[in-house]
Structure formats: C-alpha cells, structure tokens
Amino acid sequence: MKSHAERGRLPGAALALLAAVFVDALGSGLYMSVSVVFLTRYLGLGDGQVGVGLSVAGALSFALLVPTGILADRAGARRTLMAAHLVRAALLTVYPLASGFVPFLCVVSLLAVADRAASPLLQGLFGTAVEGPQRVRAMGRARSLQNLGLALGGLVAGAVLVADSDAVYLGVVYANAVSFVVAAVLVARLRTGADGERSGVRPLPWRERLGVFRDRRFAALTALNSLVSLHVTVLTAGVPLWVLAHPSALPRAVIAWAVVLNTVVVVLFQVRATRATETAADGGRALGLSGMLLAVGCGALATTGALPMPYAVAVLLVAVAFQAFAEMHQQAGAWAISYELAPEDRRQVYLAFFSLGNAARNTYGPLVVTFLVVRQGALGWLLLGALVLGAGAWAARVGRPTAATGITTGTTPAPAAPLTDVQGETHGQRA
Template identity: 40%
Template sequence: MGTRETIRTAVRDVVPPAGLTRALAVQAMVYAVGSGLFHAGSAVFFTRALGLSAAQVGLGLSVAAGVSLLGTVPLGGLTDRYGPQRVWVVGLVLNAALFATYPFVGGFAGFLAVVVALAAVDAAVGVARQVYSINALPPAERVTAMAYQRSSLNVGFGLGAVISGLVLAVDTITAYRGMVWFISTVFLVTALFVRRLPRLPQVARPAEPMSRLAVLRDRPFMAVSVLSGLLTAHGVLYLTVMPLWILTHTDAPKTMIAGLVLLNTILIVLLQVRVSRGADTAAGAARASRRGGLLIALFCLVLPISGVTRGLLTVVVLVAAAMLLILAELIESAGSWGLTATLPPADQRGAYVGALGLGVQVQYLIAPAGLTALGVTTGGWGWLPTAAIFVLVAAAIVPAVAWAQRTPRLGAEAAEPAMTPVP
C-alpha cells in the first residue's frame, strides 16, 4: 500500500491535474519541442545552412540579447494594454513567420534583422505567457501551475534535442531548412492552442496609466528584480562554468558533462512540482530564493574539491556538486515564480513582470564572463569570492522582498480581481 501511494504521489508530481493547469503544461511542452530543437541545432544551422562565421553568429546573438534587455519592460507593457492572450498569440504567429524566413536569409544583415526581431517578440511573449498564467488561476495554484509548465518544458526540450540529433546526423542543407520550417509549424500549432485557452476578462487599467518605463523608479521592486535575477545564474554555472571546470581542472571523462545535463533534465521533470510547495506567498517565495542562493554558494565550495581528487572520487564530488546546484535551481525557480505571482499589481502586471525579468537579463550580461573568470581562470581560489557573492545575495533577498511588500506599487489602483475564465 505504501508503495502504491508513493507511485501515485510521484505521478501527481509529474502529470498535472485536468483543467487549465494541464492545458498550460501541454502548451509548454509543445512549444518547447520547437524551442529545444532550435537551441540544440542553431549553431550548426547558422554556420552550415546560412554560411555565417562564428564571429558573425556571436555578434548577432549579442545584439539580440541587448534588444531583449532594453525591450523587456516596454514590451511587457503591451500585455497590460492589449491583454496577455492576444499578445501571446500574435507573438507566436510572428515567431512562426520569422522562423519560416530563416532559409531565405542572405548574409549577415538579414540574419541580424531576424534574430533581433525574434528577441523582441520573445520578450513580449515571455511576459504575456506568465501574466496569462497568473491571471487565469487563483493565487494558491499559480506557482504549482508554473512548476508543471517547467517540468513539461524540460520534456519538450528533451524531445527537441532528440530531433536535432537526427537532423545533425543527416547533415544536409535540406534537413536544416526542414528543421526551421518544422519549428515554424510547431509555433503555429502552439498559437492555435493558446487561442483555444479560456478567455479572461480584461483587467481594468488605471485612469492615468503610468509610462512603460516608470516601473524602473520603483526602487524596492527593482532591488528584488536584480537580486532574484542574479540568483538565476545557476543556469550559467551548470551549463557553462561547470563543464569548463570539468574539462580544464579535473580528470573526469568528457562524457560526464552530457550525463550531468541529462541528470538535470530528469530531476527537474520529477521534482520541480514537489519542491515548489510553499513558495506561493511573497514571504515563502523570498525564503525559497534565499535557500536557493545558499545552495549555490555551497556548490561553489564543493565543486573545486574535484580539482584535487582523482578517479572515482572526482566523479563522486562532481555528482554531489551537481545535485546541490540542481536543488538550488529547483528551489530558486519556485521562489522566482512566487515573486512574479505576488508582487506585481494586477492592473500593471505586464510592465512589472517585464521589470522582474530585467534582473535576469542583467545576469545574462555579466554572469557568463564574470563567473567563468572567477571560477575557471583563477585556478580555483575564485570559487571562494563567488560563494561569498551568492551568500550576500541570499541574505539580501528576504529583506528586499519585505521592503517591496511595505511599499505601494507605482500606478497601482486595482486590487486582485477574480479572473474567472470566459467560456
């Protein structure tokens, strides 16, 4: 009986309950098949099918990242004006159209135009998706629903990666063109799926809406944005810095990197919902963010031990460090969703969710180079100040959230509405 109950609990933690939560999770998985396929095969597509140099690809993606950084807040405001579902659907259709044009791109200028446009559309779509999920569900279910979506996203990413492996094995221009057209079709299917989701009543906007950049003057909220954004550096640590450390400072086999990525995917699918419990209030989300930061710091102290061990012991240390970072990712992600669901005001949610994402964009700009320099190029001692940084961020996040809770949001007039879907 105990075993059966354990199995039922495990299934409940992976398979979302029927209704809107399941529909949102299925949508996330379908979308992630296309997104995961492109992330896994994009580098080869750009160089092999479009004939671009590695330097051109890097420059184009950097410019696109800058556009995403600058556009996150103002594009998030579109959701407040037009509604999250409409922005979400239009954005997915534009995504599909832009991907469909990729095979016809001629030269760097065309590539740059497409990747910049995609960055802008993705910024708007990301905010709209989150705002819809928040508005469509009661407060107690929002973080759990986001956890189910995260779990489904990883399933979709895995399927996309498998398909990309087949494309790379074929390795023809026709296969690469077919890949992006398939991705375009996936986004169109996702748009149709989102369009069929329940319609929500429009949140009443303030009589005098604030400007789309006014949220940047909300100092308590922006402090939370920066601190929460810095904690998302666990992704850079897991996918970039740790592999570089393994390659340059340990005797572990290179294949272990792929194994650790697979371990990450499996555990997120299995544990994300369970670990997310308790993060559905601002205070609970702040505490989860703090725990995530402290676990990242602990990872920074354990990983460098693998630089002085040998053989099987190195593998054991690396797995232990990876488990700490995976747990940090699971807990911090729940904390981030809780802050997203509770701090932004209902009538300015798009702008505020966009502003919360601004901290993540800042992290993307500084973490890859900064953490690689500290953790890898110093030979090992740089992990100590890195751990100290995350301890400080973890210590600051709870009082920052409390400060934000005490401070009224700019331009907020409406209380949390009852967002019953329209049949």
C-alpha cells in the same frame, strides 16, 4: 461545490497553457540543437557574424522587454502571446532565405524580441487562469514540461543530425515554426473575462505604467533574484570550463552527464519545490534557500580539481544536484515574488521588468563566472558561493513585509485577478 484549487487540480485554461508550453519547448529543443550548424552550414555565415548577430539581438530584446509588457497590459496578454508565437513562426519560415548578414541580423533580432517577451506573457496568463494558491505550482509544472520538451527535442535533433543535409536543416526549422503555430492555436482557445483583454478600459497614464521603476522593493528583489539565478551560468559555463581545465580529474563526458542530471532532477522535482511558496515572503525565503544550496554546490566544485578521477566525478555530480535544487527553489521564489507584488492593472509590465534580471544575468553571468572559475580556480568557486549566499540571505530579508525591511515601494500592488469563466496554458536565447 469545490473549486479547482480546493481539489488540487488545474482548470482547463491552465492545461491548455501547459500543452502550449510543451509544444513550444519540443520545437525549440529540436531547433536549438542544430541552430549553429544551420546558420554556418546552410546560411553560410561566419562564426564572428553569428556572434555579433546574437549579441545585437540580445541587446535589442533586453531594451524592448518593458515596452512589450506595456503593450501587453493594453492589448491583453493572450493576444500579445498569440502574436509573439505567430511572429516567431513567420520569422522561422523566412529564415532559410536570410543568406546575408543584414537579413540574418534582422530576422534574429526580431526573433529574439518575440522569444524574450513570451516568458513573462505566459506567466501573466497563468496568473489569470489559475487561482492564487495554485499559481506557483502551475508554473512549476510548466517548467518541468518545458525541460522535458527541450530534452526530447534535443534527442530527436541528435538523431536527425546523423544525416548531414540541407533538407534535414530545413525540416528542423520548419518543424519549429509549426510548433509555434500550434502553441498559438492553443493560446487562442483561452476564453477568460480577466485574461488581460482590456479593450474598453481606459489606459493608465504613462507615469503610472512606469511606476515599476520607482518600486524600490520590487527592483531590489529583481536584482537579487538575478544574482541567485547564476545557477544557470554555473551549469552552462562554469562546469564546462572547470572540466576542460582539469582533464586529469574530470573527463569531458561529464559535461553532458551534468546537463542530463540537471534536466532529470528539474523534471521530477520542480513541482514539489513550489510547495508552501505562495507569498513574496515565501519567495524571499526560497531565494535564500536557493543561495545556500548553490553555495554548497560551489564549495563542492572547488574540491574536485584536487581529487582522483572517480571521486572528482562523483563530487561534481553531487554539486550539480545541489545546483538543480537551487534552480528549482529560485524559480519558485521568483514566481511567488513577481505574482504577489505585480499590481493587476500593470501585471505584464511588472513581469517584464522582473524578467530584465534574467536578461541581465545572461550578459554579466558568463563574465563573472569565467573570471572567477578560470582566473581564480578553487578560490573563485568559494567567492561565487559567498556571492549567491549573501544575495539569497538579503532577498529573504527584503521579501518580508515592507515595515520589516525598511524598503518602501513606489506603488501599492493590487491582488491578481481571480479565475473567471474559462472555456479552454523558455531556456536560453535562440540563435
């Protein structure tokens, strides 16, 4: 009898996880579109207080990401993800009561920790629920559904914001809380014999659990992936700043068009971009391709400031399309690398460590892109393109077998657990 992988279909556990991803994204998209308005209008916080609170929350979630991975390796990814969803739901339920800065800081910090931990936990569960060749493909489907859910949630939020009232803001916050409860229920239905529930298994010594910090190849690929993933900041910060700096060539509406184009391209093509990307070597090559595509997009953006409006808009949208394909190949490469190189008994701490690169990018990315785009202009786009091109090429080299790269590892990865008996599967920091 053919397995799910041989038939090209995902098992029931992966479908449940995909449903959880979509529900989570739908609620998150709904809330993210009104979060700042909720914090400033309903809670009465100042812009400065919101900014400081989000910065502190981001720093705390960064610091606790690896400890959360260690906890998940001991308690189990399924249990930890369920707890993260339920904690998010509980925090959103009490959010409307956080009327002062200190209560807001406590809630937003705990929410950021749970949010940041959810992504590697979800990836770990996909690694258990899906057989090797299909893991990256399953993550591609999850990302497509995530983008679709965020977009639909944002559209609904835009419609309800027409009624500027406290009841609307409360309804949105509580709807997001309900989405996390539903996601937790879907995750709770998973039943596997190798889903990370390690009760009864003797815990590894701390020195071995923290071996990821001595794994130089994995650390190098984490850093290089972080640089290649600057495509996120290009879309969210670089393009808007560039458009605002060239009003005669680029109308402000093109900022929204760029986001819509990126979302549509990722929803339609993310799964296809994961094909033939399974091993760490494949992942390194995918990062190399991503760097090249983003470099081409940056080069195209450099020309738009000197073009007449119709041509500038067309070239910018073409550049965003290159950015979207760079994003998809970077994601596929990151999944393949982190899956293959993560030892089974330390999978979650390895995935959490790999996620540190994305968290770090959210810190340095806006500074790098702002300096290059705002201060250097067209030359800045070319410099940014050269940076990601070089990082991608280096990642392709490091992704090859260890003997060819000269980079040794601190641990020897074990293969991920195969699928066993199964009964029943985010995008920015939330305010």
